[in-house]
Each structure stands twice: as structure tokens, then as C-alpha cells.
Amino acid sequence: MKKQITTLSIPSINPGWSQTHSVGRNRGYVTMLTLLFALFLGTCVSAQSIKGQLTDGTNQEPMGFANISLYDANDKLVKGTSSDIDGRYEIIDLPAGTYRLEASFLGYATQSQMVTLTNDKTTVELPAIVLSEGGNNLDEVTVTAERAVMELGLDRKIFNVEKSIAAAGGNAEDLLREIPSITVDLEGNVSLRGSAGVRFLINGKPSAITQQAGFLQTLTASNIERVEVLTNPGAQFDPEGTAGLVNIVLKQKTEDGFNATVNLNAGTGNKFDGSVDANWRKGKFNTTLGVNGRYDERFFRGFREQTATFADTTYSRYFTFDGLRQNESKGFNLGTEYTINKYSSLGISGNYRTSTGESTNLRSTQFFDDNGDLNSVSYRTEVEPQERENYELRADYNTTFAKPGRNLSASFQYSESDQTEVENYDESIFGPEGDLFDESFQNSPSANGRTQYIGQLDYSQKIGEDFKFEAGWRSTMQRIDNVADFNIYDEDSQEFFRVDSNSSRFFYDEDVHAVYSTFGGKVDKFTFSGGLRAEQVYTTSFLAEPTGETFENNYFKVYPSVFLGYAVSESGTIQASYSRRVSRPRDRDLNPFVDRGDPLNLRTGNPFLLPEIINSYELNLQQRFGMGTFTGGVYYRAKSDLITRVTETLPGGIQIGTQANLDSGRDYGVELITTLRPSKKFDLTASANAYRTEIDGTLQEGAVQANGYNFSGRLQGSYEMPWNVKSQFTYFYRSPGVTSQGRLNAMQSFDLGFRKPILNDLGAITLRVTDLFNQRKFGYTTEISGLSTISEFQRESRIVYVGFQYSLREVKGKQNRQRSGGGDDGGGDDF
Structure with missing residues (x-):
């Protein structure tokens, strides 16, 4: 009798394990020398x-800006x-x-x-x-101008997204699909200029929520003011991430009184989300509150075709996947900022999020012999319920001084996250005539707990009118406990029993202590900044079960950065920059336990992985002209100890995937971005990124040299139609590309949206269609040790969304300004 188990007892998680299992590692801070940059340029002003x-x-x-x-x-x-x-x-x-x-x-x-x-x-x-909002013009001129779609800062590209249709009715993931340089794949993974090593900041600060899977879907796009892309971040930022940083800047409510925004969206195929964001500013307190919920169902389907040609055998097999993923999430955030005096403020905030979901998949596999005749067919039903819970608490203190130009800020953040998942497998194998060969029932419950502490101190001081010095310290400490069991169903006892050799418990500790200093300023037409960051990293991986092995990797590294800008003219700027970055292995990459959930495609980590070092160089030019702007740049990334995913073929055609360090890699690229506004009603943004990738290294099967060209482009336009309806389209294309062991297929999509203001511009209704022509598919080919694979995967992406947004504002600030100007004192608050 078949038995499907969907819930199991999970061992308790103790994120503080290192207090008793630290295996002799001496924790603590090390003394580091801060290197200060001092630059001087002379000039004469003649006009x-x-x-x-x-x-x-x-x-x-x-x-x-x-x-x-x-x-x-x-x-x-x-x-x-x-x-x-x-x-x-x-x-x-x-x-x-x-x-x-x-x-x-x-x-x-x-x-x-x-x-x-x-x-x-x-x-x-x-x-x-x-x-001021609603303030009086000094000489009664009433012309206003919209903020540019894209602006070029010394170390970043700034994309103002408030007018985007996705900003009105979508989430952060939808919004990032419209940003030049950024690509979001079918699973919501973000890459920047073709590299997946992207780190996220919220309002310029790290946050635990950015480390959670699917966090972009939890951010309401209408609350985002702008997106900043830093491909060469300065020394004041964490150097983690191969490609750079994406800073999501949320709107700040500064008006006195009460403000609230309501967002409701519904999509085809049972997709619903809503949020309420409120702000109340009174006296010395500025309090924010947010509540959001989301329910999402997405089908996924695909195939994989494999042909094996070994010395002693030849065979082929064909896989098909057909499944559904459901996810329900709820979030809550609350924070308040207290103005202590005219120099200082203290903020306390927290957020909590919980989600439940289930993924079901029917995978069929057909096995063929060397003559192409069918040997057997496997039908494997996979049911994976999961639960996630995480919360974050933080405190921020900020102060200026009586002497202008000085600022000191301090912050502390504590976060916890827990995830449980049960992978249930029910497999039946039939012969070519339909007779039952074998059946088996397995499940694999797992639990992951993470605790993280972040402390940060930053100081800045202006030197004269044109120079600025910054210095700071930050420590990040995280503890991870991962439990994974593997159980097989016994027909005789009618219950599951644990297979100890295939079960594991893995602990990971990582402490990063850093100090930094930067110095920059402006001399005539030159703008410059230079900095250095020094970091001491301690890591320990402990596979408590089944082997008891311990692996340590402690290292000290420095990360310099240099930026130089020159105003060629009043409308043109040229910039050059350099920064060194690092991609640290994650706990999943280091865990040596072999995951046998899929018996034909095993997964394991590599505890001997080294951090990948990236030296990044850029040269950019921005030119403003009558109808818009043109930004063009070239870049070069040199990588050492390149971390890449590799697959090895075991006897019987079983594949095992892991991570490995290759000797080196290089990217040579060019990026072009043009914004045009031929008329007040029509604007257009076109971008293209083309680069060559070179990968060198040695794997078990021999030397690896993968070279090839990659290209991606995006065209986005908006037009104001009659009846005050704004329309917007986005077309994206990514060319075929290379990986360390194969090639990626091309991918493209076309999105279309409309927005109509209502209720005296306090509300709006939106209609969006994502991937209108159903072309957003992911595919690849590989050739590994005689095993050739062709694969294609699609996650539901052609979706029609209808949205409603409404803003409730208490018009209090305007009345206060009238009173301060000698106006009428009468009247109460209006809504």
C-alpha cells in the first residue's frame, strides 16, 4: 500500500552551536591599519x-540630484x-x-x-x-521639470522609476526587469552585465531580508523611489559580489500628518497580492507601518534529453517535468524615528515575514538502449511542502555637529531566519510493456536556521567646500545550522526509517570584520575619490553528521577603489574607475554532504572552495543633448580562483554537480544606454550590453577553456495616450552564451502595461501583461565526459495583472506653510 508523507518532525535548530563546537578556533577582532588616501590637484579659475x-x-x-x-x-x-x-x-x-x-x-x-x-x-x-511642495516661486515662474529617467553619479547609475507602470502595479522583481544592465531569470535570480554575483542594499544599508529567496517579490514597487546600480562600488561598501551592488531606495515620507498607500493586484492563474503602507509624522516622531500579503501559483514544465557514449556502452534517456508551485506569504514592518535634537536622531525598526508553500512535480523518464529501443519508464511524483519564517530588528543613530559638514552614524542589526522543507518522492518503474518493475517511497526533511549580527559605524567630514573624508567599521557575524535527513519507506513495518549514511547535520560560521577609509572631492572640472577597505574573515565548516569533519578558511584581504570624473563640457562627463571585489562561497557551496534526492542528478558542496577575487575596471562617458542622454562605457573584469558550477559523470550515467575554483576568467564588455524624449508624451530608453567571456582552468576531466560572446539588449518606451492613460512596453533579448561546460540558449520577452489615474490623481488602475508572446524560456546544452545534455525549462510568465492603487494624504504640511507665511490660521486637517 502506497503511503505519501508530507509532514515530519524536524530536529531542533541551535544557531548558537559555535559556542560549544568551534573546534579550537580563536575568535575575536584583529587590529587593522586604516590606509588614508590624500590627493591634491591645483587649478586656476579664469572665468x-x-x-x-x-x-x-x-x-x-x-x-x-x-x-x-x-x-x-x-x-x-x-x-x-x-x-x-x-x-x-x-x-x-x-x-x-x-x-x-x-x-x-x-x-x-x-x-x-x-x-x-x-x-x-x-x-x-x-x-x-x-x-518645497506647493511653495511660492521666487518670481512667480511655475515651470516644473520631471527627473531624468537615468542619471550618472561618480560611482553609480541612478534609475528613477516612479513613473514606471511596473512601479504602480508590480513588485521589485517586475521593476528590475526594466532596468538596463540587469537581467532577472525565470526563478527570480538577478544578474548584472551577465554575472550572477549581485548583492542588494536597502536604502544604502545591508539587510537580512535581501538574503532570503524571493525577497524581491515581497517589496512593493510603488514604494521604490529609485534603483542605483553600482558596478564598481567604493571602499565604504561591502566588496561581496562578483558583479556589483544594486541599491533599492525606498520612498521617504517627510510630510507632517498621516499618509497611507494601498496597493491591490490580481493576476491570471490565481495570483493575488496587496499591501498597506502608512506613515504618521507628528512632532519629533516619524512612524511607519507596513502590512502585505501575497498568494502565487505558477506552473513549470520542461524537458531534458541525454545521450551517453562511453567506452563500453551507449544509451539515451528523456525526462519531462510538469509541476506547480504555490506560495503564500505575509509580512509586517514597523519603525519609528525620534528627533532627539536639531543634530541627532534615533531610529528603531523591525520586520517580520512568514511564508508557506508547496511544489508538486510529475517527472517521467524514458530509458533507451544503444539501439534506441525503450527499456523502461519511470514516473516520479515529487511533493515538497515548505515553511519559512524570518525577522529583523535594527537600531540606527545619526548625528551631525555644531560645525557643519560632519556626520556620525551607527547601526546595529539582528536577524533570524528558519526554513523547513520535506521532499517526498514516490517512484514507480515500468517495463516497455507496462508491467511494474519496482516502486519506492522516500522523503528527505530538512531544516535551516540562520542567525546574523551586523554592527556598523560611519563618520564623514567635509574639508573645505570641495573635499570629503569618510571612515568606518563594520562587523558581520552569522551562524548557520543545516539538518538534512534521508528516509526510506519500509513495506513490512509500514513506516519510514532513517538512512544515517545519507543524512547530515552541517554547521557554518562566518565572521567578517572590516575597516575602510575614503577621500574625495572636486577640483575645477575634476571629481575624484579613492579608498581602501581591509577585511579579516574567519570561517568554519563542520559536518557534524555523518563524518564529523571540520574545515577552516581564514584570510585577510584589502580592497582598493579609485574613481575619477572629468567634465568635458557642461553637458558631457567622462569617468574612469577601478575596484577589487570578492565572491565568498556560501554555506550551500561548502557543505560536502551528497544530496541524493534525485538519484540521477546528485548535488554536493566543496569545503575547499576559495573566495573568488575580481579586479574590475571601467571607463564611461555620458553626454546630454536636446532630447535625452547617451551613456557609453567599456569594462574589464579579471577573475582569479573563479567559482563555477561543474558537473561530473559517474558510472551508470549519474551526474553529480558541485562548485569548483578555476584558475582564472576574464570579461571584456561594452555597454550603451540612450534615453530619448522626442515629445512631452513619448520617451524611449534603449540599452545594450555585449561582452566576451574567457574561462581557464583544470577539472577532473582535464583542462577547461570556454570562450564566447554574449549579448543582451532592452528597449523600453512609454507614451501618454488620450484620456490621461499612460502606456509602456519593454522588450528584452539575451543572446546564446557560454558556460564553463556548455552553452546557454537565447531568451527574450515582451511586456506591456497601461496606467490610468483616477480619484483626482489620488488613485490609479493598472493593466499589465508580462511576457506577452510566452517566450521567456531557459535552455542549455552541455557535453561532459561522454554525456551530452539538451535541456529547456519554462516557468509561467505570460500573466495578465489588474491593479488598483490609492493614496490617502492628510494635507497638513501645506496649511503649516500658509500659517508660517502669515496666511489664514483657520481650518482643520483635510483628507
Whole structure:
């Protein structure tokens, strides 16, 4: 009698195992020397210039990335620029005369000021210009300008996504599919310029939630203000990640009073999600609250065809997959920031998330002999229920000083996550005539617990008007406990029994202690920054069961970074940069236990993996012109101890996959991004990334040399239709590419969306179709030790979504501004 088990008792997890199992490792901090960069450049200024600073009228903070335009007496545009991250701007090389300077930012009233330059004064510094929502223009000019779709910072590309259709009705994963340089595959894995080593930050800070599978689906896109892509991050950032960093900047609610945003979405095939995000700012407190939920069903299907040609045998087999994945999740976050005084603030926040799901799959396998005749057929039913739970607590302290230009911030973060999963297998094998050969029942319960601590301290100080020094420290400590059992069903006893040799318990400790320092500034047309980060890493892998083996890998490394920018003209900038990065092996990559859940495709880790080191070089040019911008760049990445997934063929055609270090790898690439706005109603963004990959190394089967070209491109456009309906399309294409042991197939998709404002622009309805032509498929071919594989996989991606968004705002800040200007004191709060 068949018996399907879907729930099992999981051994308890003790993330603090290292206190009793640390195997003699001496923990603690090491003394590290901070290397400071000191740079000096001299220059002579021979023409007039205008400079100043912009501030946000709602919170008195510097306003970065705002637009500054300068017009002559005939109202003709002379020059333009944008404010830096500290809100400062400068327009140089101006002849004497009278000008009108305009400062603008999306959602704020444009401010104008008349400026007169004379020959007896080379530089005019204007008083700080304050931009406020609904504020009065200094000379009654009411022109406003939208923020550029893409902006180029010294060390990053900034994509402003507030106008995206996906931002109105999707999640962060949908949004990233529209960002140049970024590719999101069928499983939600993100790659940057073709490399999967991407790390995420939230508001410029690390977060435990970014390490969870599917975390992008938990972030509501309408809460995201911009996405910053750092392919060469500076020394102040964690160097982890082959490709670079993606910083997701969330919208900050600064208006006094109560604000709330509601998002509801429904998609074909039982897909539903909703969220409520609220903010209440009163007095010295600014409190935020968020609640979200999601239910998602996705089918997946695919095939794999294998042909084996060994010295003593030849055969083939054909696999098909047909399954469904269900996931239900709920999230909650709460935080408050308290303004201690005019210099300091303290923030405390936390988030909690839980999810349950189940994956079911029917896999059929046909086995053929050397004559192509059918030998047997296997039908394998796989049912995998799983549960996840994680929470994070953090405290942030920030202070400035009486002397402007100095800032000190400190943060501490604690997080825990637990995941349990049971893999249930029911397999029946039939002969070519349909007679039953064999049947078996197995299950493999597993549990994974992770505890993480992050402490960080950062200090910055301006030196004069044009230079800035930064230094800081950060420690990250994590403990992981992984339990995996393998059970076989016994027909006689009618119960499962544990196979000790195929079961494991694996512990992993990783401590990273780092200090950094950077120095940068601006001299005439040059902008520069240089820094150094030093890190001491301690790691211990302990396979408690079944072998009791311990593996340690402790190392000290330094990571320099250098950035140099030059303003070729008032509308053109050229930049060069270099940084060193690291890709550290994860606990799954290091666990030497062999996972035999799939008897024909085994998986194991490699405890001897070394960290991969990446030296990255870039040269970029951005040119602004009448209808848009052009950004072009070339890059080169040199990799040593390259971590790659490799597959070995065992006797009987069984494959075992693991990770290995290859000697080296190189990427040579070029990236082009163009934004166009031919009219007020139509804008277009086109991007392309082409690169050559070279891989050198030695595996068990011999030398590996995989060279090839890869290309990806994206075309995105939006058009404002009649009745105030905005439409948007995104087309993506990725060419065939190379891996260490084979080739990837081409992949493409086309998305289409519409957005209609309603309820006096406080709400909107959206209609989106993802992968309209059902082309988002993943396929590859490999040739390994006489075993040739052709595979294709598809996860449901053609989906129609309908969404509704509504914003509730208490118009309190506007009344306060009227009162401060001598207006009417009467009236209560309005909604």
C-alpha cells in the first residue's frame, strides 16, 4: 500500500552551536591599519561661475540630484547641471551678464532667482535655495521639470522609476526587469552585465531580508523611489559580489500628518497580492507601518534529453517535468524615528515575514538502449511542502555637529531566519510493456536556521567646500545550522526509517570584520575619490553528521577603489574607475554532504572552495543633448580562483554537480544606454550590453577553456495616450552564451502595461501583461565526459495583472506653510 508523507518532525535548530563546537578556533577582532588616501590637484579659475546649495523645505536636508538651469536675458537656456548628493551645484565658465537661475525637482515647485555676474568677481555664491511642495516661486515662474529617467553619479547609475507602470502595479522583481544592465531569470535570480554575483542594499544599508529567496517579490514597487546600480562600488561598501551592488531606495515620507498607500493586484492563474503602507509624522516622531500579503501559483514544465557514449556502452534517456508551485506569504514592518535634537536622531525598526508553500512535480523518464529501443519508464511524483519564517530588528543613530559638514552614524542589526522543507518522492518503474518493475517511497526533511549580527559605524567630514573624508567599521557575524535527513519507506513495518549514511547535520560560521577609509572631492572640472577597505574573515565548516569533519578558511584581504570624473563640457562627463571585489562561497557551496534526492542528478558542496577575487575596471562617458542622454562605457573584469558550477559523470550515467575554483576568467564588455524624449508624451530608453567571456582552468576531466560572446539588449518606451492613460512596453533579448561546460540558449520577452489615474490623481488602475508572446524560456546544452545534455525549462510568465492603487494624504504640511507665511490660521486637517 502506497503511503505519501508530507509532514515530519524536524530536529531542533541551535544557531548558537559555535559556542560549544568551534573546534579550537580563536575568535575575536584583529587590529587593522586604516590606509588614508590624500590627493591634491591645483587649478586656476579664469572665468565667472555660480555655485550654491539646494535644501528640502520639508526636512531641511540637502537635496541631491535636482535640476539647475541657467537662462540668459532672452530666456534662452545657457547651461544646466544637477546638484550632487550634498545638494551642491556649480556652473562654470560664464561670461559677465544677467541670468535667471531655475532649480527644479519632481513634485516640488520650481524656484527662480536673478543673478548678475561682473568682471570684478569671479565666483558668485548664492544663498541656499529651498525647494518645497506647493511653495511660492521666487518670481512667480511655475515651470516644473520631471527627473531624468537615468542619471550618472561618480560611482553609480541612478534609475528613477516612479513613473514606471511596473512601479504602480508590480513588485521589485517586475521593476528590475526594466532596468538596463540587469537581467532577472525565470526563478527570480538577478544578474548584472551577465554575472550572477549581485548583492542588494536597502536604502544604502545591508539587510537580512535581501538574503532570503524571493525577497524581491515581497517589496512593493510603488514604494521604490529609485534603483542605483553600482558596478564598481567604493571602499565604504561591502566588496561581496562578483558583479556589483544594486541599491533599492525606498520612498521617504517627510510630510507632517498621516499618509497611507494601498496597493491591490490580481493576476491570471490565481495570483493575488496587496499591501498597506502608512506613515504618521507628528512632532519629533516619524512612524511607519507596513502590512502585505501575497498568494502565487505558477506552473513549470520542461524537458531534458541525454545521450551517453562511453567506452563500453551507449544509451539515451528523456525526462519531462510538469509541476506547480504555490506560495503564500505575509509580512509586517514597523519603525519609528525620534528627533532627539536639531543634530541627532534615533531610529528603531523591525520586520517580520512568514511564508508557506508547496511544489508538486510529475517527472517521467524514458530509458533507451544503444539501439534506441525503450527499456523502461519511470514516473516520479515529487511533493515538497515548505515553511519559512524570518525577522529583523535594527537600531540606527545619526548625528551631525555644531560645525557643519560632519556626520556620525551607527547601526546595529539582528536577524533570524528558519526554513523547513520535506521532499517526498514516490517512484514507480515500468517495463516497455507496462508491467511494474519496482516502486519506492522516500522523503528527505530538512531544516535551516540562520542567525546574523551586523554592527556598523560611519563618520564623514567635509574639508573645505570641495573635499570629503569618510571612515568606518563594520562587523558581520552569522551562524548557520543545516539538518538534512534521508528516509526510506519500509513495506513490512509500514513506516519510514532513517538512512544515517545519507543524512547530515552541517554547521557554518562566518565572521567578517572590516575597516575602510575614503577621500574625495572636486577640483575645477575634476571629481575624484579613492579608498581602501581591509577585511579579516574567519570561517568554519563542520559536518557534524555523518563524518564529523571540520574545515577552516581564514584570510585577510584589502580592497582598493579609485574613481575619477572629468567634465568635458557642461553637458558631457567622462569617468574612469577601478575596484577589487570578492565572491565568498556560501554555506550551500561548502557543505560536502551528497544530496541524493534525485538519484540521477546528485548535488554536493566543496569545503575547499576559495573566495573568488575580481579586479574590475571601467571607463564611461555620458553626454546630454536636446532630447535625452547617451551613456557609453567599456569594462574589464579579471577573475582569479573563479567559482563555477561543474558537473561530473559517474558510472551508470549519474551526474553529480558541485562548485569548483578555476584558475582564472576574464570579461571584456561594452555597454550603451540612450534615453530619448522626442515629445512631452513619448520617451524611449534603449540599452545594450555585449561582452566576451574567457574561462581557464583544470577539472577532473582535464583542462577547461570556454570562450564566447554574449549579448543582451532592452528597449523600453512609454507614451501618454488620450484620456490621461499612460502606456509602456519593454522588450528584452539575451543572446546564446557560454558556460564553463556548455552553452546557454537565447531568451527574450515582451511586456506591456497601461496606467490610468483616477480619484483626482489620488488613485490609479493598472493593466499589465508580462511576457506577452510566452517566450521567456531557459535552455542549455552541455557535453561532459561522454554525456551530452539538451535541456529547456519554462516557468509561467505570460500573466495578465489588474491593479488598483490609492493614496490617502492628510494635507497638513501645506496649511503649516500658509500659517508660517502669515496666511489664514483657520481650518482643520483635510483628507
